[in-house]
Amino acid sequence: MSYHFIIRLINNMASENQTGVETFFLLGLSEDSELQPFLFGLFLTIYLVIMLGNLLIILAISSDSHLHTPMYSFLSNLSFTDICFSTTTVPKMLVNIQTQSKSITYTGCLTQVFFVLMFAGLENFLLAAMAYDRYVAICYPLRYTVIMNPHLCDLLILLSLFISLVDALLHSLMVLRLSFCTDLEIPHFFCELAQVIKLACSNTLINNILVYLVTGIVGSVPLLGIIFSYIKIVSSIPRIPSADGIYKAFSTCGSHLSVVFLFYGTAFGVYISSAVTHSSKKVAVASVMYTVVPPMMNPFIYSLRNRDMKGALKKLLWKTPSFS
Template structure:
């Protein structure tokens, strides 16, 4: 295939989840519903945390930031897919594709760091309860968020800038519903070795280090809980970590499942379907996980929902 310089590329094609035109209306309704549920659920969490002083704690501070990140990740990917389905047009501009790559990477990295920060918060709460308020000070919370955001923005910027050096071929179809970095790189005709190495390096650093921190935190938590004399204390400790552990399992489980699917399958569509599991599903399910398992959150949400009719 004849290589084309990146300056000559005006657009890519998002091939989506299926070529069947009869399924497009179903996909539009399905993803629109999932996006609206994601927006509503995460906005309710942010509103609940910001409006109730009882939820002004480190755990809910990180949870509100996680909800905002989930909204950003979903907004970066799903609306463009819906517009393309509605317009029956698969194109996305070169600039739009790179922008999508940048914000998807930023949101994914930031989610990793936030989950690690939440695990550390649970570790301090259970293993060092008497020093909890001192260790998890407002200054530390803000510092963790700022550092997470800085490293996420820097990693995403580096990856996006490295795409600018690539030349692309005539075939510009991306077998996904969004511009996934690995799929964009596969379309390049120039040497992509540096880009591939950088992907694995960033994934191991910005995915592996937070995951290692989560595993270490929960190792210490389990060890501390097992030493507790009362059964009630053990159950309370595990219930405190239950929601976060469920979210962690969902996020990393779906991401690993999508990666394995992309490696073992020969189909170009199956990785795209698998990517839905880590780009869409966790962001939609996180509010339900925290609301269903958290008594304080459910109480605040009831007050908010019951007060809405009087505000209208």
């Protein structure tokens, strides 16, 4: 199922179910007009760093045959997901700042809700797949190539995409059944599902139940898989005979653990901040942490902490064409 088909599907359903709503208004991070140029420059820089950093990771992995392994296949897909995740939210915010407009169409808002949920879910499952890959590599090194064969890797990626797509489509379709009144201001820089539901003037009980139930399952199952994998990894480290083997085990897991802590740490930070504060602006600022910061930091974490990635990036950046 292509992204173009999904967008057409949402557009068609939005036009059929639209309840007189044409435009939502994204209030952004600040309404201070003097702060807008600073925010524009900051987020443009962050977005360019995200694009460049993750594209370099993808190009380095694709150009180096030594990195054509399951671990780096998952990493390449994670970088692509980070690019898509940030592209779903940041460009619209930049356009709104530049044009001094806060509007986003009803269809555009629903489309943004869908893709934010899908790419956040996909990143969640890819991190779990990477944890399983490290578990097999360290606990069953002799059987690694047999267990983590290309078919299994492709299956894990496709399954992650399918579950994330179904989850996002379910929530988006449930939003379509809601009726909206006149107060259509979203105190955020993108159409976040929870904020959109709050604007509805019809009954949102089913929507809220699904948000807590489905999101809880989709979020907790991969996290439990990651925790289980690392419990097994830690328990197997004393059985590794050489110091070099222990160092290699820690070095291959260090980058992934850093990314996991960054992703889940920022997500939990937003959840806690929304629970303890009633300020929508503070929640919007906190949401930057999980929508923008992880995609920006992931390339640095993998390029600085991983020896193979550093070597591949050096080859990519310093490679010169031959004119012989």
